Amino acid sequence: MYYVIKKQHDIKMSSFLCFKISKYIASKNKDTVILEFEKDGKKIRKWIKKDDIILLTDNEDFFMKVRKQFTETEDIQKKLIEDARVELDKSIETFGETMETEIDKFNELKQDNDIPCELKNF
Numbered sequence: 001m002y003y004v005i006k007k008q009h010d011i012k013m014s015s016f017l018c019f020k021i022s023k024y025i026a027s028k029n030k031d032t033v034i035l036e037f038e039k040d041g042k043k044i045r046k047w048i049k050k051d052d053i054i055l056l057t058d059n060e061d062f063f064m065k066v067r068k069q070f071t072e073t074e075d076i077q078k079k080l081i082e083d084a085r086v087e088l089d090k091s092i093e094t095f096g097e098t099m100e101t102e103i104d105k106f107n108e109l110k111q112d113n114d115i116p117c118e119l120k121n122f
Helices: 060-109
Strands: 002-007 016-021 023-025 032-039 042-049 053-057
Touching: 002 060, 016 032, 016 060, 053 060
Parallel strands: none
Antiparallel strands: 002 016, 002 053, 023 032, 032 042
């Protein structure tokens, strides 16, 4: 059994994917690796670019160690993103409230004669 950690592209909150394979085929003069695994009792082969493979090993303990390290780092980054989203939501709410207050103040002032607003006569 072999263990693979592969880069994930175009998935915002996940940067890697881990899975087991039964066999692989690689060549020095090819930029892809053929990975073979079983799904629903059928053998499936997938071609993956060598550059997208972070780790291909038969050492399960090392695989688990690297997987844990990546997962912990990803979890920390996801937490930072979630905290930033909460702060952004607060800032957006404050922005809306501040602008609403500013517009209300201006609407009160625009009734004065020195503010040129065509609609105040209607």
